[in-house]
Amino acid sequence: MNMGTSNQICIRGVSKIFSGRGAAVTALADVNLDIRAGEFLVLLGPSGCGKSTLLNLIAGFTKSTFGSIQHDGAEVTRPDHRRTVVFQEYALFPWKTVQENVEFGLKAQGVAKKDRAAAARQLLGVVRLAGFENCYPHEISGGMKQRAAIARAIAPNPEILLMDEPFGALDAQTRVLLQEEVARISAETKKTIIFVTHSIDEAVFLGDRIVVMSSRPGRVREIHDVDLPRPRVPEMRSDKTYRDLVDTLWLSLRPDWRAETGDVTPKVSVEMVR
Ligand SMILES: Nc1ncnc2c1ncn2[C@@H]1O[C@H](COP(=O)(O)OP(=O)(O)O)[C@@H](O)[C@H]1O
Numbered sequence: 001m002n003m004g005t006s007n008q009i010c011i012r013g014v015s016k017i018f019s020g021r022g023a024a025v026t027a028l029a030d031v032n033l034d035i036r037a038g039e040f041l042v043l044l045g046p047s048g049c050g051k052s053t054l055l056n057l058i059a060g061f062t063k064s065t066f067g068s069i070q071h072d073g074a075e076v077t078r079p080d081h082r083r084t085v086v087f088q089e090y091a092l093f094p095w096k097t098v099q100e101n102v103e104f105g106l107k108a109q110g111v112a113k114k115d116r117a118a119a120a121r122q123l124l125g126v127v128r129l130a131g132f133e134n135c136y137p138h139e140i141s142g143g144m145k146q147r148a149a150i151a152r153a154i155a156p157n158p159e160i161l162l163m164d165e166p167f168g169a170l171d172a173q174t175r176v177l178l179q180e181e182v183a184r185i186s187a188e189t190k191k192t193i194i195f196v197t198h199s200i201d202e203a204v205f206l207g208d209r210i211v212v213m214s215s216r217p218g219r220v221r222e223i224h225d226v227d228l229p230r231p232r233v234p235e236m237r238s239d240k241t242y243r244d245l246v247d248t249l250w251l252s253l254r255p256d257w258r259a260e261t262g263d264v265t266p267k268v269s270v271e272m273v274r
């Protein structure tokens with residue numbers, strides 16, 4: 001595995017056009033991006049700007065229309081246990097216990113029963129779910145389900161963890177706690193994490209770099225380095241560096257969000273008043 005500052009994922013000239021029934025949608029246009037081994041990279045942008053499309057291409061779930069994505073120099077053509085995904089919706093198997101869910105990927109890799117039970121228990125400790133091994137997903141809270149989903153995703157020891165708005169369905173307080181968990185897990189495991197969000201706070205709290213995407217078609221518009229030390233701790237949310245970057249990103253993304261919500265520009269509203 002590449003370490004240090006080498007590029008682990010290289011995205012070159014990637015476009016994705018969806019052409020089903022109706023008009024073709026250019027979800028991504030000419031995306032170029034290098035992702036370094038061990039970094040925490042955030043993809044930030046409004047709904048519909050192509051964040052999930054890009055994550056799914058990196059995962060190998062879908063193929064780009066143009067361009068290439070390489071993982072350590074090899075073209076990504078299919079999903080692979082070296083890259084695992086945590087989705088927004090709890091993708092746990094409802095008929096399996098928390099423990100069995102976490103063991104799932106290990107079973108597929110042929111790990112012996114005793115070893116995968118031990119590994120799952122250790123990982124459930126990491127995500128603070130010790131004691132809930134035998135619960136079914138419907139018996140635990142949304143935040144706990146996402147903890148279990150994270151444990152399941154890191155069980156096969158992937159090189160890269162892909163997270164697609166993993167906390168989007170959680171209440172604000174749970175979300176903040178899970179951000180802190182992910183900051184800790186990222187510091188402990190040193191895995192590359194590619195994290196999709198439309199929350200500016202989440203992006204600044206977690207990211208080493210923030211890739212700001214714009215919509216129609218989805219493009220990389222800006223890349224910001226987050227100049228905060230690791231591990232990230234809650235107190236950093238009141239640092240000047242943190243606040244300044246949040247403000248910068250708000251100003252940058254505000255026009256996109258106005259457009260997304262159908263908000264009219266001030267110029268138009270003044271004309272309407274006249
Ligand atoms: N399978 C698909 N078929 C057709 N259009 C799609 C498909 N998936 C995504 N799109 C379109 O591509 C664009 C980007 O979508 P997506 O990557 O889901 O954005 P985001 O995750 O940033 O909200 C949107 O306009 C969306 O409607």
Ligand SMILES: [Mg+2]
Binds near residue numbers: 051052053164
């Ligand atoms: Mg999405």
